[in-house]
Amino acid sequence: MNGDESHMSERFLNTILDSIRDPFCIFDRKFRMVRVNDAYARMKGRTSAEMEGKTCYEFLEDRGVVCDTCVVEKTLTSGDPCAKEKRIFLSDQSEVWVEIYTYPIITEDGRVSHVIEYTRDITDRKRSEEEKKLLIARLEYLSMTDSLTGLLNRRALTERIDFEISRAKRYGSGLSIILCDVDDFKKINDTYGHHIGDRALRALCGTLADAVRKADIVGRHGGDEFLFVLPETTLEGAERLAEKIRLAVEEREFNLAEGLVARMSLSLGVSCFDEPLDDSDSLVKRCDRALYISKQSGKNMVRSLRPERS
Numbered sequence: 001m002n003g004d005e006s007h008m009s010e011r012f013l014n015t016i017l018d019s020i021r022d023p024f025c026i027f028d029r030k031f032r033m034v035r036v037n038d039a040y041a042r043m044k045g046r047t048s049a050e051m052e053g054k055t056c057y058e059f060l061e062d063r064g065v066v067c068d069t070c071v072v073e074k075t076l077t078s079g080d081p082c083a084k085e086k087r088i089f090l091s092d093q094s095e096v097w098v099e100i101y102t103y104p105i106i107t108e109d110g111r112v113s114h115v116i117e118y119t120r121d122i123t124d125r126k127r128s129e130e131e132k133k134l135l136i137a138r139l140e141y142l143s144m145t146d147s148l149t150g151l152l153n154r155r156a157l158t159e160r161i162d163f164e165i166s167r168a169k170r171y172g173s174g175l176s177i178i179l180c181d182v183d184d185f186k187k188i189n190d191t192y193g194h195h196i197g198d199r200a201l202r203a204l205c206g207t208l209a210d211a212v213r214k215a216d217i218v219g220r221h222g223g224d225e226f227l228f229v230l231p232e233t234t235l236e237g238a239e240r241l242a243e244k245i246r247l248a249v250e251e252r253e254f255n256l257a258e259g260l261v262a263r264m265s266l267s268l269g270v271s272c273f274d275e276p277l278d279d280s281d282s283l284v285k286r287c288d289r290a291l292y293i294s295k296q297s298g299k300n301m302v303r304s305l306r307p308e309r310s
Contacts, residue, residue, distance in 0.1 A: 023098075023119035026105075027072050031055050034114070043098075043119065045091025075102040075115045085122065097126040148198055149205045152219030157227050160217050161280040164231050168273055175273040176238035178228040179287040180245070180266045183299040185224040188262065196256050203254045204264060211245045227284070235272040235304060242268045242302040250300065265300035267291060274307035 023040035025033050032055050036048045044051065044060060056072070057063045066073050071082040082102045089095055099122045105114040144156035152160070161177065168175040182188075182204065189197040201224060208218055208226060217229040228245075230238050246266050253261050269290030273283055286305050294303040 022121070023117075025117045027056065027115045027117065029076060029113065031057060031066060031072065033059075040119065043088075043090065071100055071102045072115045072117060075104050076112050079104050079106065079110075079112050085126075096121055096123045098122060146220040149202055149220050151205055151209075151226075152217065154219070154221055157217070157219040157221060157229065158280055160219075160229050161283065164217075164229055165273060165278070165280060165283075167231065169275055173232045174234045174237075176230045176233045176235055176270065177272075177283060177287050178230065178238055178242045178245070178268055178270050179221065179284070179291045180226050180228075180242070180268040181291065182224040183265045183267055183295075185264075188264075192256070192260070196260070199256045200254060200262065200264065203256065204249065207248050207252055208245060211248045212241065216241075227287075233272075235270065235306060238270045238272065239302060239304050242270050242304075246300065246302055267294040267299045268302045269294055270302060270304035272306065277307050 020037055021039060023043045024035075024037045025040045026035040028034050032053060033051050034053070036051045038048060041048045041051060046060075051059065054060075057066050057070075061067060069084065071084050074080075074082045081104070083099060085097060085099050087095060087097050099120045101118045101120070103116045103118070104112045105116065107113045144152060144159075146153040164175050167173065182200075185197065185200075188200055201220075204226075205220075208228075212218055212228060212230075215231055216233075217231075219227055219229075221227040228241075230241065233241070246268055249264055249266050253263060256262050269287045269292070271283060271287040271290055278286075286307065290303045290305040293305070294301050297303060
């Protein structure tokens with residue numbers, strides 16, 4: 001090849017590289033950037049002339065060794081194409097997500113002589129994925145949350161009971177639940193209206209949440225009923241906690257509107273899980289019977305039922 005042909009070949013190669021709109025670079029085995037197109041240079045905030053011939057990790061990253069997750073090194077070592085996603089900051093400090101692909105250039109004797117790195121901007125895709133994740137998370141939250149109180153709803157409570165029953169079976173640990181409702185709640189709605197009744201339930205939730213331990217789960221079972229799931233808790237421990245909850249509500253004054261202070265009380269039923277006999281449905285039904293006994297016995301009290309063995 002004469003000088004004119006060599007010059008044309010070089011110019012032809014440069015034209016091809018610079019016509020590629022995405023960042024594109026060729027590395028040799030010493031991690032030197034031997035060819036850099038304009039898009040790659042712009043991405044790094046440099047010029048092609050500054051970059052070509054320089055070692056990437058020294059010139060671009062100010063490091064003495066190759067970067068830990070370098071896909072160029074992986075391709076040099078394995079001879080296989082590689083890819084990874086990476087968040088980078090451009091020279092103007094804007095944040096973008098890129099997908100980096102590396103391809104080996106193989107010599108006739110099977111050696112990897114160079115690696116081509118091709119970078120594609122995937123910021124829009126990542127943003128769309130993140131928005132989708134947030135939407136899914138939001139929908140999951142709404143599907144499991146009571147809209148009035150912000151507590152877990154009945155469906156979510158059932159799932160948690162099932163989960164805790166599985167744990168109790170696996171580890172042989174205790175599990176108890178408490179079911180309670182507000183005594184004479186209908187009078188609040190009938191006297192002051194449902195909007196005040198809603199405020200009363202929201203105010204009550206704060207007291208309920210403050211009375212339980214971090215590991216305990218509380219949710220709205222429906223209407224003015226609330227259910228507590230108490231992992232690793234015996235019936236006696238649940239009875240003590242139920243009494244603590246009852247007193248916390250009985251002793252509090254609830255400011256429901258300007259000039260309107262109300263008191264409330266709870267009736268509570270307690271029961272514990274029995275492995276041979278129970279599933280989530282039977283456990284809740286027994287607790288509901290204990291709550292009914294509490295109501296029939298005069299309200300504002302705790303009653304419990306143990307599993308009945310034949």
